[in-house]
Amino acid sequence: MTTDATTEAATDTGEPALTIDELAAQAGVTVRTIRFYGSKGLLPPPVIGPRRVGHYGPGHVARLALIEELQQQGMTLAAIERYLGQLPPDLTPHDLAIHRAVVASWAPDLVETVSRRELERRAGRPLAAEDVERLEAMSVVMRGDGDTFRVDSGLLRLGVRLLDVPLSQDAILAARKVLIEHSRAAAHELAQLFRGEVAERDARDVKSLSAHMHPLVVQALLTTFQRSLREELSEWLTGSRTG
Incomplete structure (x- = not known):
């Protein structure tokens, strides 16, 4: 526009x-x-x-x-x-x-093989060699044969946005590790909690419950995480001013 x-x-x-x-x-x-x-x-x-x-x-x-x-x-x-x-x-x-x-992220995991030109089209911007290297380090893209790349479509948008974040590659990878570890732990505990609720139901009921719970749980995790992060940042900024 x-x-x-x-x-x-x-x-x-x-x-x-x-x-x-x-x-x-x-x-x-x-x-x-x-x-x-x-x-x-x-x-x-x-x-x-x-x-x-x-x-x-x-x-x-x-x-x-x-x-x-x-x-x-x-x-x-x-x-x-x-x-x-x-x-x-x-x-x-x-x-x-x-x-x-x-x-x-609710969409099914989808890894596709695309050309360099198609990768840049989906990224919405030209990608320099160092940009591609950073996306590879974040496991967003993987080099294929010739000039092709295997792309995790669900992570590409996030990975491209992280290219502009003023953090070192090590810091981004460390943050990724923390998020993966804690999200897997939360997912495991929630799965254990819900498993008891569906133990007596048939497969169709379990599938229906999963379809309904997925977006609700993701939204609940997002909301609670946003509030916790906002509180942590507020305490950090307050400490920086008074320190």
Whole structure:
């Protein structure tokens, strides 16, 4: 989408700076869709500015992206409405982006072999040699035969975003190890807890329960982790100021 410098600057600060036409173009939807989502309560109302023109911000963009991801996972409009209704009302665009990444993880694990050109297309940006090396170190891509790569589609988006994080490769890999170890421990304990509940049920009931519990457990883990991380960072920043 093409915007003027004033609009771009305002958007970067998080202020509502997009008209409904600009929001539609950036999100890849129609104006009619945005209005429909607003009427359903899926999208917050715009901020009314001078001349009674509504303006939208990064939060609207992030929420539309989350809705799109939920639709791609096969959720009905009613299910999306319930899902969004359970989210805390004060989520930032960054929080919504994290939720979108978690929703994307509901899809089955998919490793595909692609060309270098296709890898960059999916990454949404050119990849220098060092970028590919970092993605390999994070086990997001693996070199195949010739100029091909085996790509973990579920991790590619996250891996590409980590390329711009100002952390060393060692720190990112150490964080990955911590997350994997603790998530596996949590998954094991939850599986043990639920196993007792389904022991007397037949296979169809177990499959149905698993399908329903997967997104709910992921959302619960995400919410509790976000709160814990926010508290840890707040304590750290407070200590840094007083230390």
